[in-house]
Amino acid sequence: MVLETVPLAHYLFTRLRSLGADSIFGLPGDYNLRLLDHVEPAGLQWIGNCNELNAGYAADGYSRIKGIGALITTFGVGELSAVNAIAGAYSERAPVVHIVGTPPRAIQESRTCVHHTFKDGDFKHFDRIQEHVTVAHTVIKDCLSAPIEIDRVLQQCLLHSRPVRITIPDDMPGLDVDGARLRDSLVLPSVISQNSEAEALEAVLGRIYSSEKPLLLVDGESRFMGILDEVMSFVQRTDWPTFTTGFGKGLIDESIPNVHGVYKPCHKTLVDSCDLVIVFGPHYSTSNTYLGQTIPGKDVSIHVMPDSIKTNDNVFRDILAKHFLQRLLAVLDFAKISKHSLNLAITSENLTTTRTKDQEVTQRNGLWQRLSSFLQEGDIVLAETGTAGYAANDFILPRHARLFRPVTWLSIGYMLPAALGTSLSQRDMIHRGQYHRLSSARTVLLIGDGSFQQTAQELSTIIHHKLNVVVFLLNNDGYTIERCIHGRNQGYNGITHWRYLRAPAFFGAPEKGDYASHTWMVRTFGDLEAALTDENMVYGKGLRMVEIQLDRLDAPDQLLGWLDKQISKEQNV
Incomplete structure (x- = not known):
């Protein structure tokens, strides 16, 4: 039986859990610490991220599988770090709830020039900034209206499948509010036939x-x-x-x-x-x-x-x-109704390519066809902006598999933290018995070296939570997609050389046991086949990582078309 009164934070987190969120992302900050005290007592799993941008990406990925995702940041410096992720969720219709811990009401009302501000006494700057990337928001100020406001904003999040923002002053998380509304499920408006x-x-x-x-x-x-x-x-x-x-x-x-x-x-x-x-x-x-x-x-x-x-x-x-x-x-x-069929021509993307084990791996001679056959039922596949995003269009997906690929926002680095979110959503849904009757599932990440360097630290969170993630890192020595568009020989499309396969160890992956990480270096199709069929890949748990060495101008057909135009233009100058 629901108590008549509950702490404000408990009300919010109980609502989120009833809507399907089992995990919540974010970072602690001194204006949200009292809010965070209520996360686990409400039945949510706290997922601490390496930075707020990654937390936003992870919540986005989680929401696209579970139907809702949430993150908690602190006022100013924390929430603004997440704005890029929130904007992407707005652009691509991901229902993300952004919860922000703000300074206590007395400090805001007295216009005290505290930290994380512009030192002008105006605490509404960040409200105005985020109005543009949320479909609804509420600034909680009193306990009487708080449950109504929380329900209103969450309803808008679900109705429009876009981000919303809820701010809670640091003096309010533990204050009691009317909990009677929790007796009823939060429902969307009924259909009215027009x-x-x-x-x-x-x-x-x-x-x-x-x-x-x-x-x-x-x-x-x-x-x-x-x-x-x-x-x-x-x-x-x-x-x-x-x-x-x-x-x-x-x-x-x-x-x-x-x-x-x-x-x-x-x-x-x-x-x-x-x-x-x-x-x-x-x-x-x-x-x-x-x-x-x-x-x-x-x-x-x-x-x-x-x-x-x-x-x-x-x-x-x-x-x-x-x-x-x-x-x-x-x-x-x-x-x-009429019936007809299409006579589809065979294209280069779906031709079977004959390869030898000593032949170097390239994107045009069968890499993507082989990776496509590696996929299995229930996989969630994330293909980062760049060559992987274009090539993934030709995958043949098994039953119940999902694909994330670049759509509109195209913020490079998104896919790695999003893989954290999708993998957690798989685990949470399996625990609820809601994941296609499967008892286990993988998340498969395809990411370029440049994108990996943007958000690599979230690999540590994947390791920490023992998530079942396979990473294919395409090492083509920089931003190949940008080289195809413009500046194929320019230094600005290069990146710093990393020893990528040492990342799991650096980020704390165990060397022994059920969740020991495993890594493979791939240069030839023989290497690739050995990696994909290794028993540690097939039967392993936790993080597995494959680095695939590619030429810096190796790309799918469409990108090579852009490259050819660039070369032709240079030759005609």
């Missing part, structure tokens, strides 16, 4: 029945819209050709015969020949559409968006996508 929904249904049905060559495109915002079950039903029951975007890859089962992977420019002619393209959860950034090349034509598209349906120039507003798709599936006569 006239526009019937109009949209009629318009969409008309387009479907008149189409002779339809196609489906699944984009990444389908995840937060909660429509993946309905999308899968549509894919299977229509049997229409289906593509995903890079952001949408991994959200639907790629073993279904009519699912053809990521829509790339090489498919454009085929897609342009279709007279209907239904797009679920569109996210049309240039980096998710091959610089706009893979945005379907406006005249043939139907866009299923979070709260509207768009067809040609018509926008039917105030429609919840999940409810609309359920109604559409219920009334659609599948016997009346």
